Amino acid sequence: MLRSEQKPFEEIEGYLKGDKKVFILGCDGCAQSSQTGGKPQVLAMKELLEGAGKKVTGHTVIDFLCQKALVASRLRPLEAQVMEADSLLVLTCGVGVQSVGAMVPKPVHPGCNTISLGGSRGEWRGTERCLECGDCLLHYTGGICPLTACSKGLRNGACGGASDGKCEVSPEKSCGWELIYERLKEVGKLDLLKQFIPPKEWNKQRPRPEMLSTSLWALEQRNESSEEDRG
Amino acid sequence: MALKEALESGKFVVTTEVGPLKGTDTSEVMEVAEILKGKVDGVNVTDQQSAVMRLGSLATCSLLVQKGLEPVFQMTCRDRNRIALQSDLLSAHVLGIRNVLVISGDFPSLGDHIDAKEVYDLDSEQLIWTINQMNGGQDLAGNELQGKTDFFVGAVVKPVSDTDASTELQLAMMEKKINAGARFFQTQAVYEADVFERFMKRAAQFKVPVLVGVIPLKSVGMARYMNKNVSGVFVPEPLIDEMGKAEDKTAKGLEITARLINDLKDMCQGVHIMAIGWEKKVPEILKMAKLA
Numbered sequence: 001m002l003r004s005e006q007k008p009f010e011e012i013e014g015y016l017k018g019d020k021k022v023f024i025l026g027c028d029g030c031a032q033s034s035q036t037g038g039k040p041q042v043l044a045m046k047e048l049l050e051g052a053g054k055k056v057t058g059h060t061v062i063d064f065l066c067q068k069a070l071v072a073s074r075l076r077p078l079e080a081q082v083m084e085a086d087s088l089l090v091l092t093c094g095v096g097v098q099s100v101g102a103m104v105p106k107p108v109h110p111g112c113n114t115i116s117l118g119g120s121r122g123e124w125r126g127t128e129r130c131l132e133c134g135d136c137l138l139h140y141t142g143g144i145c146p147l148t149a150c151s152k153g154l155r156n157g158a159c160g161g162a163s164d165g166k167c168e169v170s171p172e173k174s175c176g177w178e179l180i181y182e183r184l185k186e187v188g189k190l191d192l193l194k195q196f197i198p199p200k201e202w203n204k205q206r207p208r209p210e211m212l213s214t215s216l217w218a219l220e221q222r223n224e225s226s227e228e229d230r231g
Numbered sequence: 232m233a234l235k236e237a238l239e240s241g242k243f244v245v246t247t248e249v250g251p252l253k254g255t256d257t258s259e260v261m262e263v264a265e266i267l268k269g270k271v272d273g274v275n276v277t278d279q280q281s282a283v284m285r286l287g288s289l290a291t292c293s294l295l296v297q298k299g300l301e302p303v304f305q306m307t308c309r310d311r312n313r314i315a316l317q318s319d320l321l322s323a324h325v326l327g328i329r330n331v332l333v334i335s336g337d338f339p340s341l342g343d344h345i346d347a348k349e350v351y352d353l354d355s356e357q358l359i360w361t362i363n364q365m366n367g368g369q370d371l372a373g374n375e376l377q378g379k380t381d382f383f384v385g386a387v388v389k390p391v392s393d394t395d396a397s398t399e400l401q402l403a404m405m406e407k408k409i410n411a412g413a414r415f416f417q418t419q420a421v422y423e424a425d426v427f428e429r430f431m432k433r434a435a436q437f438k439v440p441v442l443v444g445v446i447p448l449k450s451v452g453m454a455r456y457m458n459k460n461v462s463g464v465f466v467p468e469p470l471i472d473e474m475g476k477a478e479d480k481t482a483k484g485l486e487i488t489a490r491l492i493n494d495l496k497d498m499c500q501g502v503h504i505m506a507i508g509w510e511k512k513v514p515e516i517l518k519m520a521k522l523a
Contacts, residue, residue: 151338152309152349156356157404159335160389160419162397163462169338178396193403196411199313199357199371 002030002093002130003211004112006041009048012089015109015139019086022054023078025100026061027092036112037061037091045091045111057085065096068126071103082106094130094138094145101143102128107187108143110136116207134204140192142183149176155197234273234301234330235383238415238440244501245522246303246417246442247513248275251286260291263510264298270514270523275303275332275417275503279310282342289319293326303385304328307336312352313361313371320365324380332385332417333358333408356404356411359384363412386413388441389463390421390430402433409437417503419463420446422470424494431498442501447488447509447516451475485512489519496520 016022024042031037039061046056058081062074075082082088088104090097091111101108116132129148137155138145147153151169158177161168165178184190237244249263267274274295278288292302304323311319323331333355339347353361361371368379386408392398405416416434421427421443434441446464448454451474454466470487477483492502502522506513517523 152335152351152354154335154351154354156354156407158397158400159355160387160397160401161335161337161462163393165394165396168462169340175397177400178394181396181400190399190403193400194407194410196356196360196407199353199361202352 001033001117002095002132003115003117004031004034004036004093005115006036006091006112007110007136012109012111013052016049016054016087016089019107020055021057021085022049023057023082023085023088023106024049024059025065025088025090025092026059027063027065027090027096028061029064029066029092029096031065031092031096031112032061034112037065037096041091045089049089057081065090065092066099066126066128068099068103071100075104094132094136095126095128097136097138098128098130098143098145099126101138101183105186107189108138110138112136113204115211116205117211132205133200133202135201137197140195140197141180142187142189142192144176144180144183146176146180149179151176155200157193232272233383234303235414237272238500241500242272243496243522244272244440244442245270245504245517246273246275246501247271247504247506247510248277248303248305249291249510250277250280250507251288251291253283253285255286257286257291257294261294261298264295264300266511267513268298268300270517272501273301273303273330275305278305278307278334278336279342280337282309282337282339282344282347284342284344289323289326289328292323292328296327301330302328303330303332305332305334306358307334308351308353308355308358309336309339309349310347312350316353316358317361317365317370320362320380320382321376324382329381330383330385331362332387333362333413334387355386356407359386359408359413360411366412383415384413385415385417387418388416388434389419390434390443391419391423391426391463391465405434406437409439413439415440415442417442418444420444420457420461420505421495422464422466422491424491424498426465427495428498440500442503443495443499444503444505445488445491445495446505446507447512448474448484449509450480450484484509485516485519488516492516492520492522496522 026037026042087107089109089111090100093114097110113136114132131147162175167173276288276291292304295302335355365380388405389401454471457464
């Protein structure tokens with residue numbers, strides 16, 4: 001379960017500044033239960049975007065955007081609508097935005113910030129990772145998270161330590177920033193490399209006190225203690 | 232003359248660097264300082280180079296100031312968060328240090344404290360931006376400084392990369408660093424004039440001084456080691472052959488370095504000599520390159 005909250009609409013509008021046509025994707029997994037990317041939120045977003053003069057070429061809600069195979073198969077019948085769009089607005093957690101970015105050759109914009117629950121767990125295991133930083137940067141980085149794809153978590157570009165596209169920390173790992181470069185090139189957004197990302201507000205990554213007292217959290221605590229009881 | 236004035240005057244500048252030792256013994260660094268005094272426009276002090284723990288750059292720069300040299304305080308983003316970085320910058324200013332060179336820093340696992348937690352609270356572009364804020368009298372939180380800093384900020388760039396992605400990223404980041412406040416660049420070591428020329432053709436548009444990096448070759452083994460392990464360093468085979476055939480490796484290494492400097496100097500505004508153990512030979516290199 002990943003908790004998310006929608007970004008302010010002005011921020012989303014900023015991401016979509018150069019785009020006339022948008023496809024909206026929601027997620028019936030965690031984003032649905034966070035009430036940030038379920039069907040009602042997708043429809044509300046459609047209205048907001050149309051009100052702001054955008055053409056919404058289509059929209060859909062997929063059970064789990066973090067499962068890439070599912071994303072591909074569910075989008076196939078909607079291919080014309082997806083490809084007509086200049087970009088995709090994805091209302092879900094950081095994992096879901098990244099997996100859509102990996103499956104669709106279009107720019108992806110995060111519509112949500114993923115909020116820390118003190119540790120991340122995706123429902124479907126893939127290569128995409130989300131740090132639950134509370135201030136999603138995926139718009140600027142081609143839908144690949146620099147905090148998790150780059151070993152140093154650098155926000156403004158590569159450290160210069162890579163060799164043959166491999167990270168200086170581990171030769172088995174690709175340089176996250178070279179992946180970001182290739183993706184931005186693929187979707188025609190290389191100009192985003194020049195965008196300065198200011199110092200990160202790490203405060204947003206700390207779990208908020210109310211997060212520790214949701215019913216979900218309480219349920220998890222109870223499950224763990226009852227397992228202990230049994231043990 | 233301060234490094235800033237030297238670069239602004241349009242003069243061809245020479246900088247070099249020293250690496251503090253692990254421990255409190257400063258005699259070697261002080262000896263080098265004595266030899267370099269008056270011969271170079273700036274002396275970089277490396278900051279826990281290769282993520283190996285040593286005496287700090289800040290303290291060593293301060294010793295150089297006392298000796299009458301012009302230090303360049305290297306700062307990596309690896310070991311300190313924004314509070315410590317800003318505090319060290321204030322400390323550097325009151326100790327008379329005026330030049331800062333910002334780098335990301337090798338990952339801790341490449342050094343001698345592999346279990347250390349990496350920081351990178353700020354990345355190099357953000358640290359450059361922060362220094363600019365402090366020069367304007369504000370800290371990162373927007374608080375007013377009681378006495379602002381006055382730093383001349385440099386950054387690094389790799390002129391040669393092994394992938395197109397890396398080459399393009401380097402140029403995009405160079406521009407971003409300039410916009411954040413970088414006023415000069417030092418490059419990774421260069422061994423091929425034509426490759427550097429290609430880089431400078433694209434970098435010239437930014438109109439900031441570039442000091443080309445040069446590392447004197449000491450042996451065939453060193454060249455092969457760098458080719459294999461140091462990102463952005465490519466020593467061409469003919470140069471390795473030339474080194475291999477030489478009887479006096481030291482004399483050959485110095486000769487190649489002087490020749491390289493001469494081949495490169497018309498394309499940029501200075502040279503940064505990373506002597507790696509040969510710091511005391513820098514004046515000799517400069518004489519051979521007719522820069523002294």
